[in-house]
Amino acid sequence: MKFNIIAAMCTTNRGIGYENRLPWPTLPNEYRYFMDLTAKTSSPDRKCVNIRGRVTWQCASQEGRSRDVFNIVISRNPSDELRTDKYIHKIVSTLDEALKYVETSLQDQVETVWIFGGQYVYTDAVSHPSCDRLYITLVHGHHTADTFFPSFEDSFDEDLSTDLDRSLQKENNVTYRYKVYTLSRVRMPQK
Ligand SMILES: NC(=O)c1ccc[n+]([C@@H]2O[C@H](COP(=O)([O-])OP(=O)(O)OC[C@H]3O[C@@H](n4cnc5c(N)ncnc54)[C@H](OP(=O)(O)O)[C@@H]3O)[C@@H](O)[C@H]2O)c1
Numbered sequence: 001m002k003f004n005i006i007a008a009m010c011t012t013n014r015g016i017g018y019e020n021r022l023p024w025p026t027l028p029n030e031y032r033y034f035m036d037l038t039a040k041t042s043s044p045d046r047k048c049v050n051i052r053g054r055v056t057w058q059c060a061s062q063e064g065r066s067r068d069v070f071n072i073v074i075s076r077n078p079s080d081e082l083r084t085d086k087y088i089h090k091i092v093s094t095l096d097e098a099l100k101y102v103e104t105s106l107q108d109q110v111e112t113v114w115i116f117g118g119q120y121v122y123t124d125a126v127s128h129p130s131c132d133r134l135y136i137t138l139v140h141g142h143h144t145a146d147t148f149f150p151s152f153e154d155s156f157d158e159d160l161s162t163d164l165d166r167s168l169q170k171e172n173n174v175t176y177r178y179k180v181y182t183l184s185r186v187r188m189p190q191k
Contacts, residue, residue: 001099001102001103001107001110001113001130002113002130002131002132003049003051003099003112003113003114003115003125003128003130003131003132004112004113004114004115004131004132004133004134004135005114005115005122005125005126005131005133005134005135005136006034006037006038006114006115006116006134006135006136007117007122007134007135007136007137007149008022008027008030008034008136008137008139008176009136009137009138009139009149010023010024010139010141010142010143010145011138011139011140011141012140012141012142012143013142013143013145013148014145014148014149014151015143015144015145015146015147015148015149016117016118016119016122016145016147016148016149017059017117017118017119017145017146017147018143018144018145018146018147019146020055020058020059021059023139023143023144023145024139024141024143024172024174025172025173025174026172027139027171027172027174027176028171029169029171030137030169030171030176033137033178034137035064035066037114037135038050038069038112038114038116039066039068039069041111041112042111043111045109046109046110046111047068047069047070047109047110047111048069048070048110048111048112048113048114049069049070049072049102049106049110049112049113049114050069050070050071050072050114050116051072051073051074051095051098051113051114051115051116051121052071052072052073052074052115052116052117052118052121053073053074053075053117053118053120053121054073054074054075054078054082055118055120056116056117056118056121057071057073057082057088065087066087067086067087070089070090070102070106070109070110071087071088071089071090072088072089072090072091072092072098072101072102073088073090073091073092074091074092074093074094074095074098074120074121075091075093076093078091094124095115095121095124095125095128099113099130115131118147119147119148119149119150122149122150123150126150126152126155127150127155131183132182132183133159133162133180133181133182134152134156134180134181134182135178135179135180136149136178136179136180136181137176137177137178137179138176138177138179139174139175139176140174140175140176140177141174141175152181154184155183155184156181156182156183156184157181157182157184157185158179158180158181159180159181159182162180164178164179164180165178166178166179
């Protein structure tokens with residue numbers, strides 16, 4: 001099953017996280033864009049799947065823990081707290097296990113599968129054959145980071161056909177821009 005990746009990345013150092021939070025000040029509009037996109041469906045009978053690593057799940061605010069989506073968390077050694085979390089639909093130990101579970105158990109109920117990070121999960125996801133689109137917010141300026149988004153520019157091209165506000169955004173003294181990328185034609189599987 002195809003999936004999309006969503007991430008916000010610093011343009012100067014590719015940073016995505018610092019000390020288990022985002023490296024930049026709070027960006028409420030960007031957060032809303034992120035949450036809306038990853039929960040939105042065209043069919044009322046279907047939901048989105050959100051797949052995240054254990055650390056990203058634990059960093060998420062309560063507000064970010066919706067039961068309107070299928071939350072799948074990747075952890076090789078889940079704690080009791082994680083196992084009993086009522087917002088988690090399923091815990092798996094790899095990205096492939098998550099995708100297999102969606103295909104076999106949720107397919108008729110799912111519209112879009114989103115990969116939410118963090119670094120571990122993004123690294124597996126960008127080189128995965130089922131990766132379809134990258135929704136990347138490019139955050140300008142220097143922001144100290146300890147987790148980073150993997151290189152993807154050699155394999156993906158910017159997709160200008162997607163309906164998106166491409167203008168420069170600014171809030172909390174931070175400027176950023178929304179971008180979408182699709183797998184480059186040279187890497188597309190031949191029919
Ligand atoms: N800017 C953004 O868009 C964005 C989005 C998401 C997250 N973040 C940031 O990213 C940071 C967290 O990222 P992270 O890389 O530290 O953690 P992470 O990827 O969220 O979670 C790592 C954990 O997930 C499990 N896991 C997932 N894939 C694995 C693999 N291939 N190999 C081994 N374990 C795997 C392990 O859990 P167990 O240890 O339980 O086995 C591992 O410890 C935070 O600072 C967060 O704010 C930023």
